[in-house]
Amino acid sequence: MESTSPRGASPPLDLQLLERRARTRYELVRAGRSLLGFAPALLLMLAAAAMGRRPSSAFFFGSLLFFSGAFLLWRGQTMHRAVLPGLLAGIIPLTFALVANQGHACAGGHCSTWCLPACITGGVVAGLAVSWFATKRGLDWRFWAGASAVSLLTGAMGCACIGYSGVIGLGAGYAAGALPWAVRRLLAR
């Protein structure tokens, strides 16, 4: 690589070292901006914790969501485009679950919460929404993976209302919603 020798006692300029230092700074600045850019997701976490039945689960999944979203923003390219659609799709099951938490159904002396059906339905809708968006924009599996992670973690903040079965229900619903897209992708190969 080119190097210049400035006058006087200064050592010759090491451009490789300069490039490495610039690259480190680029990554650090990018990471900082990603964390800052995804900070509004923390408000969603606080809202889910305040309105949900299990604040600790909301904080757990919310923290995972925050770092996953920031990571995707930091990586950039297709993954960076997955963050907003994933978050918006994830708000669907989250809202469903938070609303379902407010009531329950009783039949034959037995009462049960609406949480699980709400999470499954929300998961299906979120899976369909992400798949529709990926097809519309012609985006690849990386987009789908990133958006799915963000979407599921967002939904999970509310779907942990009846323990992990709610989260599993969300995942199953999501998989069902995304299945047609996955099959189409496989057949297109």
Next chain:
Amino acid sequence: MAEPSEVDVLMGKLADGDRAAFSPLFRALWTPALRVCQRMVHAEADAADAAQAAMMKILERAGEYDKKRPALPWALGIAAWECRTLMKRQQRLKETAEEPQLSDGGATADEVEQKLLVSAAMHAMGELSAADQETLTATYWDTAASAGGATLRKRRERALTRLRDTFRRLYGID
């Protein structure tokens, strides 16, 4: 609209997070940035320092690049700003150095240079936190009352590292 240049494409890719564009972009920008700095800062060594600082700034701000605009003028604008900052800093340093020169009429070049360095170090020290300043002062006068042994050593090392970093940031040299 005109066809995007190679630099536009590379900068756009890097703004998007494509790390593969980093090295080619670095190589494409180095010579124009250095040339701008050489034109603005006449001393060769200072121009190289300014160009280095400019490259760091341009690449760390790559994420802010607006793809609708040409990348080279944007990058060179940052480079020019860095050169201007360096020139201003040198001007300030010169002004600070002039005072002792006037009072020490018969000082040798080495003495003047030493005073210049001390003045620059004091300026850099002024940028540190009160705790770091206290640690370094205590080290200088050998009066570290609040801590001793390994604790003081660690504190001193950290303060010295920060002083070095500040000096580098202010004057672009070690």
